[in-house]
Amino acid sequence: MTYTDLMPFAGSPIDFCETQRSPEELQDFMAKPAARAILFYKGQPAVDAKGKLIRVHPTELIGQNLVDPHVIFVGLEGNRPIFVGNLQKNDAITLEKDFQNLRTVGGQMSAEELSLAGRAKSILDWHFQHPFCAKCGAPSNPGEGGNKRICSRESCATEHFPRVNPVVIMLVVHDDKLLLGRGPGWPEGFMSALAGFVSPGETIEEAVAREVEEESGIKTKNHRYIASQPWPFPSQLMIGVISDAINTDITINKDELEDCRWFTREEVKAVFDKTGDAFTCPPRVTIAHQLMKYWVEQG
Numbered sequence: 060m061t062y063t064d065l066m067p068f069a070g071s072p073i074d075f076c077e078t079q080r081s082p083e084e085l086q087d088f089m090a091k092p093a094a095r096a097i098l099f100y101k102g103q104p105a106v107d108a109k110g111k112l113i114r115v116h117p118t119e120l121i122g123q124n125l126v127d128p129h130v131i132f133v134g135l136e137g138n139r140p141i142f143v144g145n146l147q148k149n150d151a152i153t154l155e156k157d158f159q160n161l162r163t164v165g166g167q168m169s170a171e172e173l174s175l176a177g178r179a180k181s182i183l184d185w186h187f188q189h190p191f192c193a194k195c196g197a198p199s200n201p202g203e204g205g206n207k208r209i210c211s212r213e214s215c216a217t218e219h220f221p222r223v224n225p226v227v228i229m230l231v232v233h234d235d236k237l238l239l240g241r242g243p244g245w246p247e248g249f250m251s252a253l254a255g256f257v258s259p260g261e262t263i264e265e266a267v268a269r270e271v272e273e274e275s276g277i278k279t280k281n282h283r284y285i286a287s288q289p290w291p292f293p294s295q296l297m298i299g300v301i302s303d304a305i306n307t308d309i310t311i312n313k314d315e316l317e318d319c320r321w322f323t324r325e326e327v328k329a330v331f332d333k334t335g336d337a338f339t340c341p342p343r344v345t346i347a348h349q350l351m352k353y354w355v356e357q358g
């Protein structure tokens with residue numbers, strides 16, 4: 060059982076240039092005529108009417124109202140240095156652009172643009188959430204083109220690096236049936252794969268078994284890893300697993316789920332074929348959608 064399609068938000072064509080981030084190297088990259096900056100405002104990218112990321116030369120950011128982390132260097136796209144400008148409202152460049160939620164506009168974007176925008180968003184969000192040193196509480200400043208933050212207190216000077224949080228997301232199956240649930244407040248009819256954060260001290264398999272039993276009362280076995288996905292809301296690594304159910308009687312944990320039910324493969328297939336409406340599937344950019352499509356195709 061292998062998953063071969065490219066997962067949305069994955070497959071970045073960018074060389075992150077981890078070892079070419081001195082102030083001099085960053086300045087050289089920025090001065091190149093081919094260099095480009097994509098633009099973000101409050102974690103949302105500027106896109107054109109076709110859903111393409113708007114790119115300007117990084118020198119156009121000079122004099123704009125940038126906020127921490129100001130400009131970050133994503134890396135090289137071929138020979139083209141790619142930066143991200145973190146803009147604030149009320150300057151000319153922001154007012155004339157259309158900034159959109161990546162969840163919404165992501166479905167229209169190419170795989171390359173989606174992975175670039177996703178990485179930029181994850182790194183920006185990490186900066187937004189870490190303005191202070193976690194060790195001593197002093198303000199911290201971005202370093203190495205945004206790849207880290209450094210404590211401003213000289214006696215501390217601790218370096219902090221962007222984190223990724225592992226989340227398990229699982230298709231629980233029994234014979235030809237699939238277990239799906241809906242969280243509180245989700246849109247009517249919307250159902251998805253169960254998911255949850257991996258706890259300290261847990262393996263992927265243990266996290267799957269615990270989350271599924273906590274949420275639905277279903278015990279599981281035979282956990283098979285299928286695929287993973289970087290999910291930039293704000294920075295998860297989604298680990299996609301298919302597991303077999305041991306029992307089928309559902310006990311819904313109402314603190315976690317509003318509904319949880321079994322669906323037949325025919326019902327799930329009909330949703331993908333648009334010939335049935337047993338539930339509303341999460342959008343194409345999600346790993347839940349991709350795993351469900353994969354399971355339907357295996358049948």
Ligand SMILES: [Zn+2]
Pocket residue numbers: 192193194195196197210211212215216217
């Ligand atoms: Zn510190």
